[in-house]
Amino acid sequence: MSSLPIGTLKKALGKFIIIRLKDNVKYKGKLESFDQYMNCHLSEAVEIIDDEEVSRYGSIFVRGNNILLVRLSINE
Amino acid sequence: MSSLPIGTLKKALGKFIIIRLKDNVKYKGKLESFDQYMNCHLSEAVEIIDDEEVSRYGSIFVRGNNILLVRLSINE
Amino acid sequence: MSSLPIGTLKKALGKFIIIRLKDNVKYKGKLESFDQYMNCHLSEAVEIIDDEEVSRYGSIFVRGNNILLVRLSINE
Amino acid sequence: MSSLPIGTLKKALGKFIIIRLKDNVKYKGKLESFDQYMNCHLSEAVEIIDDEEVSRYGSIFVRGNNILLVRLSINE
Amino acid sequence: MSSLPIGTLKKALGKFIIIRLKDNVKYKGKLESFDQYMNCHLSEAVEIIDDEEVSRYGSIFVRGNNILLVRLSINE
Amino acid sequence: MSSLPIGTLKKALGKFIIIRLKDNVKYKGKLESFDQYMNCHLSEAVEIIDDEEVSRYGSIFVRGNNILLVRLSINE
Amino acid sequence: MSSLPIGTLKKALGKFIIIRLKDNVKYKGKLESFDQYMNCHLSEAVEIIDDEEVSRYGSIFVRGNNILLVRLSINE
Numbered sequence: 001m002s003s004l005p006i007g008t009l010k011k012a013l014g015k016f017i018i019i020r021l022k023d024n025v026k027y028k029g030k031l032e033s034f035d036q037y038m039n040c041h042l043s044e045a046v047e048i049i050d051d052e053e054v055s056r057y058g059s060i061f062v063r064g065n066n067i068l069l070v071r072l073s074i075n076e
Numbered sequence: 077m078s079s080l081p082i083g084t085l086k087k088a089l090g091k092f093i094i095i096r097l098k099d100n101v102k103y104k105g106k107l108e109s110f111d112q113y114m115n116c117h118l119s120e121a122v123e124i125i126d127d128e129e130v131s132r133y134g135s136i137f138v139r140g141n142n143i144l145l146v147r148l149s150i151n152e
Numbered sequence: 153m154s155s156l157p158i159g160t161l162k163k164a165l166g167k168f169i170i171i172r173l174k175d176n177v178k179y180k181g182k183l184e185s186f187d188q189y190m191n192c193h194l195s196e197a198v199e200i201i202d203d204e205e206v207s208r209y210g211s212i213f214v215r216g217n218n219i220l221l222v223r224l225s226i227n228e
Numbered sequence: 229m230s231s232l233p234i235g236t237l238k239k240a241l242g243k244f245i246i247i248r249l250k251d252n253v254k255y256k257g258k259l260e261s262f263d264q265y266m267n268c269h270l271s272e273a274v275e276i277i278d279d280e281e282v283s284r285y286g287s288i289f290v291r292g293n294n295i296l297l298v299r300l301s302i303n304e
Numbered sequence: 305m306s307s308l309p310i311g312t313l314k315k316a317l318g319k320f321i322i323i324r325l326k327d328n329v330k331y332k333g334k335l336e337s338f339d340q341y342m343n344c345h346l347s348e349a350v351e352i353i354d355d356e357e358v359s360r361y362g363s364i365f366v367r368g369n370n371i372l373l374v375r376l377s378i379n380e
Numbered sequence: 381m382s383s384l385p386i387g388t389l390k391k392a393l394g395k396f397i398i399i400r401l402k403d404n405v406k407y408k409g410k411l412e413s414f415d416q417y418m419n420c421h422l423s424e425a426v427e428i429i430d431d432e433e434v435s436r437y438g439s440i441f442v443r444g445n446n447i448l449l450v451r452l453s454i455n456e
Numbered sequence: 457m458s459s460l461p462i463g464t465l466k467k468a469l470g471k472f473i474i475i476r477l478k479d480n481v482k483y484k485g486k487l488e489s490f491d492q493y494m495n496c497h498l499s500e501a502v503e504i505i506d507d508e509e510v511s512r513y514g515s516i517f518v519r520g521n522n523i524l525l526v527r528l529s530i531n532e
């Protein structure tokens with residue numbers, strides 16, 4: 001097997017990612033840190049609903065166990 | 077990796093945070109304590125629905141496993 | 153960190169609390185005991201729906217894993 | 229702390245209790261036995277929907293992990 | 305405490321039981337075997353919706369973690 | 381107790397089974413392998429909705445923890 | 457038993473797969489890596505709703521515990 005999926009989060013530290021939660025809300029922000037449960041700390045976070053940025057949240061802590069997926073390359 | 081996400085909660089002790097639960101209700105309050113399960117004790121807590129403060133709750137205990145995210149910088 | 157969140161439950165023993173479950177029903181009662189899973193035994197329990205006391209339940213056992221939050225200071 | 233919540237189930241052995249499950253259906257029956265997962269064996273069980281006894285079930289085994297709460301004093 | 309709830313399943317081996325799953329569908333069949341997770345093997349299984357036998361399934365394997373309850377005395 | 385339920389899966393290796401998932405979609409396919417989590421590898425898999433084969437999927441990997449039940453004798 | 461189901465993922469490394477999540481959204485992408493929790497890293501990922509490719513996502517990290525199934529042979 002090649003490198004583990006968690007390695008892709010390591011490379012994303014300091015960059016903007018989009019986290020999609022189970023209830024279909026998305027949060028875009030700069031990945032400041034994460035742990036083995038996929039808990040993530042984002043700065044400059046904004047909430048995205050239906051592809052629109054609806055709220056600015058500043059610094060947020062996202063619980064890992066409700067994350068559906070993380071988009072790593074948001075400018076591709 | 078930089079410091080762990082849980083460290084951001086440590087810095088928030090004694091400050092106001094907003095906790096968003098799975099059922100989309102939010103609670104704003106002063107973070108008095110938390111543990112490794114993200115159980116949180118808030119004082120001066122208020123319930124927020126659709127961005128309005130609907131009820132004053134005083135002191136509340138929030139179970140960690142139903143928390144979606146924590147907004148740490150509510151005045152940003 | 154200051155004292156743990158679970159400590160707030162200890163202080164509430166013998167006092168009335170309100171437990172909110174995942175399905176949004178609330179139970180008010182006197183906290184007789186609890187364990188590390190947050191299972192709670194309440195006496196003089198009443199079921200609350202839409203802020204009205206709809207049923208008197210007497211003594212109830214509430215499973216911890218379905219608890220969203222506990223309101224500790226119901227007379228504040 | 230006083231005695232543990234599970235102790236209240238012990239005292240209810242041989243008596244009628246009402247178990248409320250996650251999907252809001254209730255079962256009333258005589259508690260014959262339970263284990264540490266809160267799996268319960270009820271005899272003379274009846275299903276209750278909207279406070280009406282809709283079906284007689286005889287002897288049932290209820291899985292503990294879907295139990296919301298147990299009403300211990302159904303004649304109070 | 306009297307004998308454990310799981311003991312009631314042991315006595316039901318070779319007899320017909322009704323398993324109710326989380327999504328409210330029921331399966332009636334002869335209990336051939338079960339394990340500690342409450343996974344069950346039923347033979348001569350039929351699916352029951354709204355108290356009608358809608359499909360004959362033959363031999364089925366039911367995952368324990370989605371079982372709400374088991375009716376043990378279906379002819380009572 | 382007779383043989384364990386998992387043994388029924390062993391006997392089904394190389395035969396066609398129908399897996400029903402939590403969201404009520406079913407997959408029919410030849411059971412190529414499974415593990416202790418009930419993760420299953422099916423070949424020649426087809427998706428079944430409302431008893432109609434709606435899509436051919438070829439080879440699929442089904443996560444065990446979302447399986448409701450497995451129909452073992454689909455030609456009975 | 458033949459080889460384990462997880463082995464089918466190993467063979468799919470570097471190839472395109474389709475992951476179906478619990479909320480019925482699908483993601484097609486090249487499987488770059490996965491781990492024992494079935495967390496997957498996909499490149500060239502696209503979101504598929506109702507069989508249409510609705511969004512290009514680039515590189516994504518998918519949490520294993522919300523995966524329903526993985527289609528391994530998308531050109532069959």
